[in-house]
Amino acid sequence: MSLDGVAVAAEGLRKIYSGGVVALDGVSLEIRAGRIFSLLGRNGAGKTTFVKIASTQLMPSAGRIEVLGYDVITEADKIRRRIAVVPQEGRPALLNTPYEHVYHYLIARGMGLWEARRRTKQILDVLELGGYANTLCSQLSGGLRQRTLVATALATDAELLFLDEPTIGLDAITRIKIWDVIRTLTHEEGRTVILTTHYMEEAETLSDAVAIIDRGRIVARGGVDEVRSLLHSSARVEVIGGSLTLEELNRYGKVVRLGETVRVYVDDSHAREVVGLALERGARASVSRVTLEDVFVSLVGEGLES
Amino acid sequence: MRTEEIRRSIVGVAAIAWFYGIAPLRRNIYWSFHYALAPLAFLFFIYLYGGSGSVGYALAGGFVMVTVTASVSMETEAAFNRIVLKLHEMYVASPVRPLTYVIGLALANQLSAAPGVATFLVITTALTLLTPLLFFTIIFSLITVWITFSVLGYIISTLVRDLRDLWTWSPIITGLVSVLPPVFYPLELLPEALRGVAYIIPTATAARLVHIAIGAVTAAQQEWILLWTAAAIQSTIAIAVLLRNTRWRIT
Numbered sequence: 001m002s003l004d005g006v007a008v009a010a011e012g013l014r015k016i017y018s019g020g021v022v023a024l025d026g027v028s029l030e031i032r033a034g035r036i037f038s039l040l041g042r043n044g045a046g047k048t049t050f051v052k053i054a055s056t057q058l059m060p061s062a063g064r065i066e067v068l069g070y071d072v073i074t075e076a077d078k079i080r081r082r083i084a085v086v087p088q089e090g091r092p093a094l095l096n097t098p099y100e101h102v103y104h105y106l107i108a109r110g111m112g113l114w115e116a117r118r119r120t121k122q123i124l125d126v127l128e129l130g131g132y133a134n135t136l137c138s139q140l141s142g143g144l145r146q147r148t149l150v151a152t153a154l155a156t157d158a159e160l161l162f163l164d165e166p167t168i169g170l171d172a173i174t175r176i177k178i179w180d181v182i183r184t185l186t187h188e189e190g191r192t193v194i195l196t197t198h199y200m201e202e203a204e205t206l207s208d209a210v211a212i213i214d215r216g217r218i219v220a221r222g223g224v225d226e227v228r229s230l231l232h233s234s235a236r237v238e239v240i241g242g243s244l245t246l247e248e249l250n251r252y253g254k255v256v257r258l259g260e261t262v263r264v265y266v267d268d269s270h271a272r273e274v275v276g277l278a279l280e281r282g283a284r285a286s287v288s289r290v291t292l293e294d295v296f297v298s299l300v301g302e303g304l305e306s
Numbered sequence: 307m308r309t310e311e312i313r314r315s316i317v318g319v320a321a322i323a324w325f326y327g328i329a330p331l332r333r334n335i336y337w338s339f340h341y342a343l344a345p346l347a348f349l350f351f352i353y354l355y356g357g358s359g360s361v362g363y364a365l366a367g368g369f370v371m372v373t374v375t376a377s378v379s380m381e382t383e384a385a386f387n388r389i390v391l392k393l394h395e396m397y398v399a400s401p402v403r404p405l406t407y408v409i410g411l412a413l414a415n416q417l418s419a420a421p422g423v424a425t426f427l428v429i430t431t432a433l434t435l436l437t438p439l440l441f442f443t444i445i446f447s448l449i450t451v452w453i454t455f456s457v458l459g460y461i462i463s464t465l466v467r468d469l470r471d472l473w474t475w476s477p478i479i480t481g482l483v484s485v486l487p488p489v490f491y492p493l494e495l496l497p498e499a500l501r502g503v504a505y506i507i508p509t510a511t512a513a514r515l516v517h518i519a520i521g522a523v524t525a526a527q528q529e530w531i532l533l534w535t536a537a538a539i540q541s542t543i544a545i546a547v548l549l550r551n552t553r554w555r556i557t
Contacts, residue, residue: 052556055399059557076555077401085399090392095330107321108402108410110314136333152396162399 006069007033007160007192008054013063015049015216023049025216026063031209033068033159036186036193038203040296041213047196048088048164050213054194055085055162068160084158086166088196090149094138098129098148101137102155109156123155126181128174143170147178154181160192161185167202175199179206200293210292212299219299227295233265235287236294237274242283249274256297265294315406322402322410326383327417342422345371348490349429361433362522366513367490368426373448373455374484374509375476376419380412380459382472387411389469404552412456423448435520443519447512450537454508455483457544464553489513492523505536512537 008031015024024046031037041047052058054067056076064071070078092101099120106116124130127147137145150166163182167175183206185191197203203210204224211221220227233253239262246262249255252274253266264274271287278285331337345368352364388394397407427444430436458479466472483489487510493501504514515533518525525533 052395055395057395057398057555059555080399081401083399085396087392087395090395091390093326093330093391093393095333096325097329100325100329104321104325105396105400108318108325108397108406109400110318156400 005033007031008065008067008194010050010054010065011063013050013053013065014061015046015053015058016061022216024053024060027213027216027218029211029218029221031192031194033192034186034190035208036182036195036206038195038197038207038210039213040197040200040203040210040292042300045213046216047213051085051162051164051194051196055083056080082159083162084153084156085162086150086153086164088164089168092137092145092148095136097134097136098124098140098144098151099133101148102152105152106155111157119155123151127151127154127177143174146170147174150178154185158191160194163193163195165196165198167197167199175202182206200291200296204292212296214300220295224292228290228292231265231290231295231298233290234268235266235271236290237264237266237271237278238262238286238288239264239274239278240284242278242281244278244281244283248277254298258297263294263297265290265298315403318402318406319410319413322407323413323417325414326387326411327414331417338418338421341372341375341419342368342425344375345422346425352490362435362520363490363492363517365426365430365435366516366520366522367484369423369444369448369516370451370489370509370513371480371484372419372422372426373416373451375480376415376422377412377452377455378459378476378479379418380415380456381463381466382469382476383415384411384460384463385466385469385472388463389467398554404554405549408456408460408548408552411460412452415456416452430520437519440516440519443515446534447515447537450541451508451512453541454544457548460548461551464551483507483509487513492517494523505532508537508540511540
């Protein structure tokens, strides 16, 4: 596996849990350093398992994975000095304050007292937690609690950050704030961020590269534009109701049914035609640009769970 | 380099102990009182039925029980941190060493026991029983109990999948090791064949040391030395078990 400029390199990675559940089924992936990489997938697709293995929390069953040039199995200590994680569905301790979370975690990681204090104040201000620095987490809203955890990981000097659904439950404005911080960390400080998310918009806006994982296998990977182009279509027509059959729509492009909604992926030139036909047959129809979510839906077959 | 690592580990232990121990304890001081309640009740009833001659056993039992209860509660703290808060994951994927984390948590839990231990020290002093030897023996015994049962608590915490499993385990363990063995009563009350428990069960070893140091029983120097050695060996075994079973990274 090449190491130069590569943050994570996995080859044939497999994880089978004790009950026989195959969480990762031969994942091979290369994640460039200094970039934002998003791993997308449905619940149970294997995203968190991959993050846990790469962040030295879980042993793989087979295959190889190197993180920052070190083997995850034999050189975990060297990796741990240079990484930090935001766990999925983590919660702060309710009888502690955001300041205590960030500050004590940095000290425990070995950071000097003054530097820890400086970084704690800085990240709390950036994430607009400064006003709540000394408020008990029990008195904070769900969003502020989640921000506390994110702040704890982002305040570290880790070269590689694993953020497992870090913006879940956050409002749009806070999410954008966190995106800004993540961008600064990568583009100005050269750190690498590996993100798992359910929000396609988040992945699309933020990522330099993405991979889509389904049932433990990588089904698409590359730059955002590259993955988007996998659909070979530029427009999405969404059709609801009416008497159109799938066979009729299939003539225009790839068709995916999501409950009562049917999505037809077409070229710009055919979009108008499909909309016209749908309206003629008493359906509601709308056209939009193809997004990452369309690729995801098309590859994985169903919509995202909220 | 090695010195720097040790310094960092000590600071790390202090940071974790402060975070999980002192900071929340300041906000909920009642946490620390419940550890002393049962031992104080035992002291009261033992004095009531056994008279002043049996107070030494009740005090020794009190010291040990407060420490055991707080140490075993480590299982809840560690499991809560792993299963509910998931902050454990943040420590695993970091330069924090497993031992730093476990000692930090164990210390944090023990801080809750401090008011209980202090209460029993005040009672021992008020009864003019406290001597330098007794004080040193109490400290040594409680440290060995703290190590052994914190390790036990931590290892159990790594095995459970639901916090509710622990609601039953804590009282069972505390009862089994601090009420049944000769902790609140003299070893001599047990049949001859069972007296070896004093060298095997850490709470019985610690309590026997305090029983002797407080003057409740007299013992040969040989037994005194054997008990100190047994306590030291028990703690060493516990640390060795911990080092092999931190389950820091899950397989």
